[in-house]
Amino acid sequence: MKETMDYKNINAIIAKVLSHEATLDEIIIFGKWVNESPNHKRDIEVLSEFWDVASDAEALSTEISFDRNKDMIFGRKNDDNYKDKTGYGSRKRLVFLSIAASVLIILSLGIYTLINGLNPSQNFVLLTQDNIARYVLPDSSVVVLNKNSRLTYSDRFVANNRKVKLEGEAYFDIRKHNKKRFVVEVGNSEVEVWGTKFNVNACNATESITTTLIEGIVLFKGGGQERLMQPDQQLTYYPKQGFIKNAKVDACLSVEWKDHVSRYTSIPLSELILRIEEHYNVEIVLADKYKDMRVSGALSNNQSLHQTLNVIQSSVGFQWKKAKGKIIIY
Known part of the structure; x- marks a missing residue:
């Protein structure tokens, strides 16, 4: 005789499947439960239709009970005034039953398939080259990518934990969500937030990863270590050495690049010249007598090299002067 499994949490799992929030393990349990009895298939067909037209989503919590709601749900099915207002009810019911019948296929392919259509997961890639670009993510969070940067996220970004992978540098303005954290994966480290503004510089992630917090709270994880950050704190993680350096900074200055402005306060001219070399991809030879001179000011990143040098x-x-492909300062 076939042994019946214990489905003590099946009601919560069904609610997650209908809400497109189930994990692979939960989908497998759901599939076994549906295939165990024709009555289960009928229940899911009716419940999924009810789910589509429910006017108050909060009424269907993840702890929904078939016994407690059976009369309301299945009674409403027979109501002459009841209609599938979405137009998608039939398609979704077929999808849910297809999931149940396809659990073994999912396992054999090694793919965590999507609820809506059983399509493999896809990644979206945002890229910049010689430009700075602003993007709005599916959860309405804003990300500004610096030059030569790359941000990758899955099409399950909203349904599951909000997670992105960064190469290069980016500024994040994250929309707050109490139940879904936002994670930036950089190399073997992570920056975890719920709603905040921060900057991550991983242009050379194998050497160092710098996180600067503008607003809110950030949890940095790297090398088996965790650090909780506060506003105007800058954390630099060195993967090869495995240590973390903290510094108090004016965080707003660290993200002015996104507004195409670079400010500098009492820094050696030699340091400013290094920034200019990197920005314009040019070699500059600075006379020794100027190297330790301290300068303050602001430069527009949109102006030409000629204009920048004239301002300084x-x-x-x-x-x-320009000679043999180099800039000579004398």
């Missing part, structure tokens, strides 16, 4: 020249007083 007006405050420092140096001369410059």
Whole structure:
């Protein structure tokens, strides 16, 4: 005789499947339960139709009980005034039953399939080259990608935990969601938030990963360590050495690149020149007498190299020329 499984949490699992929030293990349990009895298939067919037209989603919690709601759900099915208002009820019922019948196929393929149509997961990739770009994610969070950066996320981004993978540098303004964390995966480390504003620089992730918090709270995880960050804190993780460095900073200055502005306050001219070299991809030779001179100001990242050098020249007083593909400051 076939042994009957214990489905003590089946009501919560059914609710998750109908809400497109079930895990692979829960889908497997759901499939076994549906195939165990023709009555179960009938129950799911009716319940999925009711789910589509329920005007108050909160009434169907993940702890929904068939026994408690049976009269309401199955009684409503026979109501002459009851209609499938969405137009998708029949298709969805077929999908749910197809899931139940396809559990073994899912396992053999090693694919966590989507509820809506049994399609394999797909990734979306946002890329920048010589430009800075602003994107709005499916959860309405905003991300600004710096030049030569890449952000990847799955088409299950909203249904499951909100998770993205970053290569390069990005500024995040995350929409708050109490039940779904937002995770930025960078190399072997993670930045975990629920709703906040922060910047992650992983242009050379094998050497260092720098996270700067502007607003809210961030949990950084890397190398088996965890650090809770506060606003105006900058955390730099060095993967090879396995240690973390903390610093107090003016966080707003660290993200001015997204507005195409670079501010600098009392830094050596040699450091500013290094930034200019990186930004314009040019080699600059700076005379020794200027290297330790401290400068303050702001530069637009949209102006030409010629304009940038002239702005600095007006405050420092140096001369410059172009020779053999290099910029010579003398």
